[in-house]
Amino acid sequence: MLAAKEAQPDNFQPSYELGILYQSEKRKADALAAFSYAYDRNPSDARTVMAFALHLATDGHTDAALSVLERALPRSIETLRNIGMASQFTRFVTDFRHEEANALHEKAKPFRTTLDNIKKSITNAVQTQTPFAMVRIGDGEGTWLHRSTRDETRYGALYDRNREEFWNIWFGADQISAQGGFYAALTDLRHVLRTADVIGSPSLSWIRHEYEIASIRGVPGTINALRCALELKSRKAALFTESLHYQLDSSGFLKELLASQSRVGVMSCHPDIVDHIKGQFGVKDVDYYPIPGEPSRRHLHGEGTVTGRHFPDFFHKNMKLIAENDQRGRVVLVGGGILGKLYALRLKREGAIALDIGSIADKWMGKKTRPGF
Template identity: 35%
Template sequence: MTFQFLREAEEARHDKAALAEVTRRVLHTRFASVGEIDAARVVQIGILARDAGLREDALALFDRMATASPSDIASRYEKAVLFLHEGNHIDCVQMLRQILAHHPHEDRSNLMAARVLHALGAHREATACLDSILLDGRPDRAQWERQIRIIHDFGRYVSAFPRARAVAMAESAERSPSHMSVGMLAGRITAALDSRSGFSLVRAGDGEGAFVFLGNTDEADFAHLYEQNRHDRARVWFADTVDATKHPFLGEAFRITDVIRDADVVGMPYPNWIRHEYTILSVTGISSLTNLLRIERRPGAASCTQLIHVELHNTKLLYSIMQSQKEIGLISCHPGLPERLKSVLGYEQVDYHHVPGEKGHSHLLSEEAVAGSHWPERYPQIMDALSRPLNGRLYIVAAGLLGKFYCDRIKKSGGVALDVGSVADGWMGSRTRPGLEPLSIG
């Protein structure tokens, strides 16, 4: 019977009302017995309900299985995940303690408990949890040793940069007199175009933050954490075709710190983004975003929100700027975009440089968009093509981490570079970022 319920729940995962009806039927069904496989399926239905936002239904399913088996792991673990996603760290760790009372060496529970306990400042108990993970004789020992080292580093990081400190850094940047509104930024861009002088707007998020270099001591202190961050973010761009933790890529990627320092305006992480990462205790997000805020830029260096590309779109200021130009430069993965810009905005010429799209989003992009190799094939070719006098030409750039280096080169060559990211994907109807609706230029 639970097999049928699970199949119905999986079919209804995108229909919240239908999924709620399935969970209601499960909760009102009297099972003759609850075997281990039945419990696993009911917990899986609870996970589907939780991920669909059916919080109370999910809790009821988890509690039913926990009541049926006082030493059950899965129902309590998934309930702990629910509490973690809500930022309820106290109840999360209490649920994990219930598991560990019966199963003191349960590896996933110990790993999550250590992560949460570190965030709560209970570093000694967190270390004890990691020490309780049994490694001898297991075939995946190396993988678990790596995870343990990452969480050790994570603990040291949140100890040095607790939530309050990271949020305060973001709020301080936002209150700074040099923090620009979208209107002020549009004025700066227009002035650069009028004077035909070099200018770059660069936006920095967790992908860029993963490659920030803040000195050898910092790298040594958090070596395992940073390695994990770099693998994680590079997987989106290159889908494991590039080892982002080794040279020559790593040496080039480290330059992102200088690019951010030198940019005319940098879109930085906003306070609510920082709060969110600390709420869910994102191993990658916390350190990557906070490290961006740790970069020391020159006094008075301008910044804005990382979401400035969306603000430029929503206010239509981006299109006013673009329509003021007779020709434009474009760096994007969409081969059809140059003609679209010509037809909609009337450009005489588009200096187009194609980059292969993010491999991690290949399911959202056309086959033509993701074909080829951005690194190491296209990157040096585009950098070389941009190393000529650009005479104040406007360039729209949408090319991930490496796009920030293109912006830097465009500025140094006398062009005006705007890092618009996923807005350009929206122009072509590709939803490559959560919450970004397909956009139209007109």
């Protein structure tokens, strides 16, 4: 790419592509320089305008970012919308600079606990058959959970864009008619999240990563997830990083926990996980709650995954099953995306020890849906 830039110094395209490469490598200064070079040579290219403005904004040059957007001359409705959305992104990172992200992280410190303490809490809940819920909220929850009318007014176009992107990932664009009911269900999550015992939320390193790559979805998503965790947790709830499920698995804790149980529950899009849990952990009985896999990952999940409409069809069926079955004292592993938080908290209400394990189910089943699997 460098050779192409040198061979065509007046062509914006090689520099733009170089900026994308630097962005993927988290070389923010180099990415910004490359996008600047491309913008100087073609200030009318919509992709270059967006990339340059977003990197200026997350690098602290918000006035310069707004100036670039102000000078843009969009030639399509889509570009016009993107300019407005990028302006709101710039407003967001003006309100939540790196320093504010650090301040939020510091504010969360008094509520953070250790992995050993979480293990002890889960073990104690199992031994005493005390209802318990461990949930994790990341950029998806931070994107979809309503915070305030002020937020929606100030960043509405940005939030709408990111909600649509997550919706298409989770459920598919063909299920858009269910969005209203889904949003209504998430208003319940704002209330019941206060009943969680442990909440995993974005780490400072994750938030910094999103700033480094100028992610229009990741920056507000991670920041808002941390804001929600701080605002919605009860006084007794403990905070940990969102990667909690990976640490419980890699440390061997989940294996030991399951091996000590004769009967557990699992919620997953993989029907074969029942035999896996029986074979790998020696659990005699496994109650299975089927949910459809995300359409965006169906090619990774394989043909054996559950298909259908997660929301509202499977969601209401599973909530009914949870209420009808005796959950008292039972360990239930939940891998259900954003709806998994509602499942886990309902399971606790019915007496279970619910653990939001997310994509660990994919890992166990050999599905490479995340980096490092």
